[in-house]
Amino acid sequence: MPAAPAPSPDGASPPASTAADASAQAGTAAPELAALPLSVRAGLLRALARTLGEHAGVLVDVADGETRLGAERLSGEIRRTQAQLRMFADIVETGAFLDVMIDPPDPAAQPAPRPDIRRMLVPLGPVAVFSASNFPFAFSVLGGDTASALAAGCPVVVKAHEGHPGLSDLTRDLAAGVLPTGALTVVHGRETGRALVTDPAIRAVGFTGSTSGGRALFDLAGSRPDPIPFYGELGSLNPVVVTPGACAERGADIVREYIASVTLGQGQFCTKPGLLFLPADHGLEELLRREIAAVPPAPLLGDWIGTAYHATLEELVTHPAARTLHLTPGHDDPRTSAPALLTTTAEGVRAHPELLRECFGPASLVVTYTSADDLLDTLHILPGGLTATIHGQEPQDETLAHRLSAALSAGRLIWNSWPTGVAVTHAMHHGGPWPSATSPLHTSVGGTAVARWMRPVAYQNMPEALLPEPLRSTNPWNVPQRVNGEFPGQWRPARATTVSES
């Protein structure tokens, strides 16, 4: 997505804490938060979810005034944000996220006797979270980064997005009625955000936004005297590949669903499909034109989004290797979207990789291919993405689909559906190879997002009374404990068959 605007000079937002004040508060809260029993920590997350629901009316009003996203979408986003908080509460309560391992002593071990070694994850400490413009709830003050960090036991300092400062402060005030002092603070302004990334008390950073903005903060985090982890979710092209078989079988349905996915929320999603690969003889151009033309322009999140969208679109429209299928009139008004569709060939993409850039808004590029090799050669040069989608036929396309899966570099591979709409589940991965994320190992959505904010500690020969509760042999917190690498008892699933060697 495009970079956020510079802070407005009129000082209309409430006075912000300094980064140093906020970080100091978080630092004071850190040991208290880390020491809470898991059931209490889970209770805080559930109470935050309840509070959001109880104040949904005013939250939607304030959010709509600042983001123009509409009451229906915003109400749904609050429910998603509540679901995220509750999922992390469940995860905290089971204790599996502590990744407890116990290796009992072994005096007979070779090449040397082994002491008692027990390991678990502990909170990193205060975390900075940069919230997103396009999800004022789900990726903002009480969004997934904050929920997962609180689940880990880390206090959070949120850098509010300039697109919804009032909502950010309101959300903070509601959370203050639930959380211990210092567990969640909100700061405003770009310079304050930069100061946060270099503040000595901050131990990790989460970020959702543009590749350029994320890269600048990633570099800043890495330049500290003590570099800290920086988890940025940046831009993504989200290619969709349609096999010849699928195109012949249900090309018209695919086109209609594609246009709906491209223009959902005016294309202001990091999972918007930016590329559609169709066989050269697809015969769907008229339908593509008709479907995109039928989407009415609508307000964008902010003028800065519109300005960036129209500038990127202009470059694509005037590119000699791309042909415009449809450009909605009024595309010079930064306040409204202007849905657009362009087309080029797979060969054109290889010759002009500058066409491979995210255009945050309701625009997409249809790429035609002449053969499987023509398609695969082009997929191999795509940058890493959050998602990649295949529309195919099964079992007919099995061989081709395996080759496509191997060629697509993405954090989520989707079959016969669409990348927009990210399910919040244990297994969801919302990340991917650069530039979709700054770390390919981590996710900003789903149960494992909590692992970003924790570090392992091993305890050697520690007496039971000095061990943290989750590591004790009596297991007073009833958490899953692996012993010598395996859970006691039933580790293999009951339905397991023999190991295949093929």
Next chain:
Amino acid sequence: MPAAPAPSPDGASPPASTAADASAQAGTAAPELAALPLSVRAGLLRALARTLGEHAGVLVDVADGETRLGAERLSGEIRRTQAQLRMFADIVETGAFLDVMIDPPDPAAQPAPRPDIRRMLVPLGPVAVFSASNFPFAFSVLGGDTASALAAGCPVVVKAHEGHPGLSDLTRDLAAGVLPTGALTVVHGRETGRALVTDPAIRAVGFTGSTSGGRALFDLAGSRPDPIPFYGELGSLNPVVVTPGACAERGADIVREYIASVTLGQGQFCTKPGLLFLPADHGLEELLRREIAAVPPAPLLGDWIGTAYHATLEELVTHPAARTLHLTPGHDDPRTSAPALLTTTAEGVRAHPELLRECFGPASLVVTYTSADDLLDTLHILPGGLTATIHGQEPQDETLAHRLSAALSAGRLIWNSWPTGVAVTHAMHHGGPWPSATSPLHTSVGGTAVARWMRPVAYQNMPEALLPEPLRSTNPWNVPQRVNGEFPGQWRPARATTVSES
């Protein structure tokens, strides 16, 4: 540890591949290695362990010629390296390291229906490994970084340490008889190493060495157009705290064990205790002097180690806030160690934090404290470490020990034993907060080291035949699968009691 020397100008080592050649070979091998069934991958690791054992004689001879470490130590290190390879073979075979999660579809889910989401870890791709001077086997060509990367399914390009180039090439040649082409290559030279870190094919870097050298390569990896994960295991002070009770009860034993730990392998371990905190009235100065004086000087790994050791030692010896307890004569000869012991007060450390620097070699600093607060105030300013050790009495010291544990920032907390000798087990953590490691989330020793070289991929609505084997519902590879966040059947340990709320 100190930075490695510049490459010798005489070109005596065998001709090295360029970084680009080696990376290209690794890139070609990557899909083949990733596609191997787990049992075959495990078999390769076991075959490497066998090969090391079969050629132990010549390996020890070549290693001793280059490192002066002696046959006994080197033979033991080969056995440790074999144990590492076999542990990762076991880990590969169970399949738990793939971290498989399956969330079945839920059409009734709120706020939106949920598709089928399945997640596993996949190999990152070619990995660069910078081997260490002080472990020519266990942290070198077939050491823990390489073993864990191969376990993950990643080809490895090893940058050989300048201290044992011949051994590195010999080990590579032996491995070539076992591994697929391109799965393991070795390059030489500092500039080649830097080229490796910026090579587009390399997807992650492992490093063991000095803080300065590691920082330079960390910065290089972060400056790429596409930054990659850099896992550096750097320097550590490894403080040891002796409580007043433990000092009174068994101070003399502790001193003898401390000197043995400080001078083990001439102090050339990253876990060497660099600080010993004793109560001010310890009365052990004569014993400390006698014990350290009884340790004979011995050859160091290389002149560059000796030069750095003696330079750091000179700064400590001439520091006005430190008093020399013992300095072995001959400390100006870079070819031999000169065991040394200094002392200062906790207050002196707080006033002169420049005393808190790693001195790689057989030297350590005894710090006296006057009260628990005096001790804790000083522990709070220590940099992050690989280890921290408490010698105390149980149950008498319980309260103090809890405060000490909370104050010590380290990856491994040790009770009444010593940090040297890192057990290679599932739960071992060998890493820690900066500057002991570049990433506090990861370890270079122990079962979870494999996670450094893998990234998650989620599969959405993918038909059974298109899913990787570990994600299929039929589970043909018989790997542990979490469903909706939990393993089917017995997830909680059988001995579990109720959850404590206190």
